[in-house]
């Protein structure tokens with residue numbers, strides 16, 4: 285570990301002016317690190333430096349006065365030991381391209397829970413391509429930004445093949461309400477974060493249609509089987525799905541009205557269109573894009589994903605919710621605990 289990273293003070297750049305970037309900037313600045321948060325809007329950066337509130341994304345919370353918000357990318361990354369990227373997946377590549385040639389040997393971690401359209405790359409794959417020479421990891425777990433701002437006790441996972449990176453990130457972020465575990469299964473941790481958003485949309489939809497706790501429990505459990513089946517086919521370690529970044533994140537996102545993915549599903553259940561639901565939210569709900577990408581990839585790989593297929597039929601093909609649900613419920617009987625990659629041959 286380099287000396288600044290093993291000491292109590294380092295320089296952190298947070299790329300992204302949304303809810304999660306702000307929550308992580310707040311933790312690191314409160315711990316005494318030098319923190320610069322990059323956001324596109326100069327107005328938003330100026331307002332944050334003046335009032336210490338991210339008025340657009342987290343208006344209810346005051347953030348540390350020690351965060352310097354800036355719309356100047358170069359200023360944000362200058363001298364940073366750790367760069368945290370909290371940018372929606374759609375814009376991730378275009379932003380991290382700007383780090384090329386400027387982050388050799390630096391720690392660069394993604395917090396983004398999505399998959400890139402066209403390539404099916406995860407965000408750390410993009411980092412490897414666009415920022416060669418950087419030390420790369422992913423942070424993922426049951427981490428609702430608003431609960432972190434409210435200092436609710438929370439845990440997360442830093443995943444990387446690079447042990448020193450994991451240790452450094454644990455040291456930099458760990459505090460009395462935020463505990464950081466490490467994991468070597470970068471792919472599984474990152475895939476879990478992306479996949480759980482799909483099931484959160486289903487959970488929101490089911491809840492707004494009047495379904496109850498039995499329904500959500502079924503969804504979470506069968507969703508976990510389905511997402512692990514998919515991720516393991518793609519190269520993940522199945523054990524990762526029993527951890528915070530797997531079942532942990534799935535539970536929080538399927539159970540909380542603070543989840544934007546849950547809220548998109550809820551709005552759909554109220555009869556709103558996908559466009560209306562996303563517009564009302566005004567923030568990113570990654571599960572909407574991930575759904576069609578995963579559905580196509582699962583077909584290509586021959587992975588059985590009935591919940592993904594059902595949600596796709598409802599929100600992207602306009603099929604009737606009750607008919608799709610009824611067809612799913614009336615499928616052939618299955619065993620409870622199985623771990624087959626493909627459906628049993630009939």
Ligand SMILES: NC(=O)C1=CN([C@@H]2O[C@H](COP(=O)(O)OP(=O)(O)OC[C@H]3O[C@@H](n4cnc5c(N)ncnc54)[C@H](O)[C@@H]3O)[C@@H](O)[C@H]2O)C=CC1
Nearest residue numbers: 301302303304305370372375395396397427428429567568
């Ligand atoms: N909010 C949460 O509770 C958590 C979010 N995440 C993940 O973190 C990622 C970011 O999420 P949030 O911060 O919550 O999103 P958000 O919707 O609150 O904010 C997104 C931010 O990205 C910025 N942005 C969008 N396109 C950009 C571009 N082309 N260039 C520069 N900035 C751009 C927006 O201006 C905004 O500041 C997502 O992938 C999300 O899944 C992960 C854990 C928790």
Ligand SMILES: O=C(CO)COP(=O)(O)O
Nearest residue numbers: 425426427428543544545
């Ligand atoms: O990933 C999250 C919690 O861990 C945030 O979920 P949403 O993007 O659905 O709000």
